[in-house]
Amino acid sequence: xxxxxxxxxxxxxxxxxxxIKDSITEDSNILCQNIGSFNQDILISFVSLVEHALAQSGExxxxxxxxxxxxxxxxxxxxxxxxxxxxxxxLAYIIISKNDFGxxxxxSNVIExxxxxxxxxxxxxxxKVRKDxxxxxxxxxxxxxxxxxxxxxxxxxxxxVSKSGKDFNYKVSELTNNYSLFHVEINLNFKQFS
Amino acid sequence: xxxINQSPSEDGPEVNxxxxxxxxxxxxxxxxxxxxxxxxPIKKFIEHYSESGNKTxxxxxxxxxxxxxxxxxxxxxxxxxAELAKKGLDVSVKWYYDQYDEELLDLGEKLSSxxxxxxxxxxxxxxx
Numbered sequence: 390x391x392x393x394x395x396x397x398x399x400x401x402x403x404x405x406x407x408x409i410k411d412s413i414t415e416d417s418n419i420l421c422q423n424i425g426s427f428n429q430d431i432l433i434s435f436v437s438l439v440e441h442a443l444a445q446s447g448e449x450x451x452x453x454x455x456x457x458x459x460x461x462x463x464x465x466x467x468x469x470x471x472x473x474x475x476x477x478x479x480l481a482y483i484i485i486s487k488n489d490f491g492x493x494x495x496x497s498n499v500i501e502x503x504x505x506x507x508x509x510x511x512x513x514x515x516x517k518v519r520k521d522x523x524x525x526x527x528x529x530x531x532x533x534x535x536x537x538x539x540x541x542x543x544x545x546x547x548x549x550v551s552k553s554g555k556d557f558n559y560k561v562s563e564l565t566n567n568y569s570l571f572h573v574e575i576n577l578n579f580k581q582f583s
Numbered sequence: 584x585x586x587i588n589q590s591p592s593e594d595g596p597e598v599n600x601x602x603x604x605x606x607x608x609x610x611x612x613x614x615x616x617x618x619x620x621x622x623x624p625i626k627k628f629i630e631h632y633s634e635s636g637n638k639t640x641x642x643x644x645x646x647x648x649x650x651x652x653x654x655x656x657x658x659x660x661x662x663x664x665a666e667l668a669k670k671g672l673d674v675s676v677k678w679y680y681d682q683y684d685e686e687l688l689d690l691g692e693k694l695s696s697x698x699x700x701x702x703x704x705x706x707x708x709x710x711x
Binding site for chain 1: 696
């Protein structure tokens with residue numbers, strides 16, 4: 390990525406990050422947020438911070454677990470699937486907030502625009518099917534478990550869609566001719582647990 | 584075989600094989616950056632397990648948090664163990680889970696279903 394293209398991307402990602410933060414109303418709390426590069430150490434810190442915050446607030450254990458699982462998959466998706474910049478950093482952000490209805494995860498990362506159609510096709514296919522079909526799909530995948538060349542199981546998106554109870558929304562915004570921002574919003578509604 | 588043991592970390596599980604009880608245990612968090620480093624040695628250990636002459640294998644899974652890639656590796660291990668069971672290895676599987684962690688229980692049930700191995704499910708009840 391050329392330096393000027395990176396600057397355009399950075400400006401737009403920062404702008405979208407701030408727009409989302411501003412849209413989070415006053416009756417919501419931001420539990421945790423990060424913008425810039427992500428790595429395993431940041432993931433470990435996130436898990437620890439969120440676990441602590443949820444325990445302190447006396448959150449229902451099943452919700453705590455589900456939220457942490459989703460955070461792990463979102464951040465590892467950023468780490469593994471963001472397109473790397475020349476300095477090996479990612480351009481991404483995550484915001485985790487809570488309101489009266491539940492928790493929301495906003496997770497965004499820059500990807501090469503050429504990869505967008507395949508990604509959209511994959512997600513739309515998952516969103517189309519019923520929850521029980523998703524569950525069967527997961528069972529099928531682990532029946533012939535394969536690790537890809539990058540050392541990953543390839544079940545991240547399926548896990549995210551499935552654990553979100555299908556309250557999974559995504560958006561792809563073009564940043565430049567070559568790069569786009571892949572944004573995911575997952576809502577973990579308290580109603581799912583009642 | 585004792586070389587298979589691994590110490591736990593914040594994101595990686597503890598791996599332990601007890602030669603006396605023939606119990607192989609994986610416990611703790613499993614969402615490491617490099618699952619391959621943890622799970623490939625386990626897969627090799629399982630593949631060569633019967634060569635040691637052991638007729639029994641007790642598997643204990645006691646995860647706290649597990650990511651999707653670790654899940655795939657655990658599935659690979661379970662599939663291999665099921666193959667050994669078909670060849671006569673006496674296998675028992677204990678699947679521990681936090682009583683509130685429905686996802687982990689569900690994962691155990693799926694792994695049992697795909698492998699036809701009978702799992703014993705043990706909920707961990709937190710004391711007040």
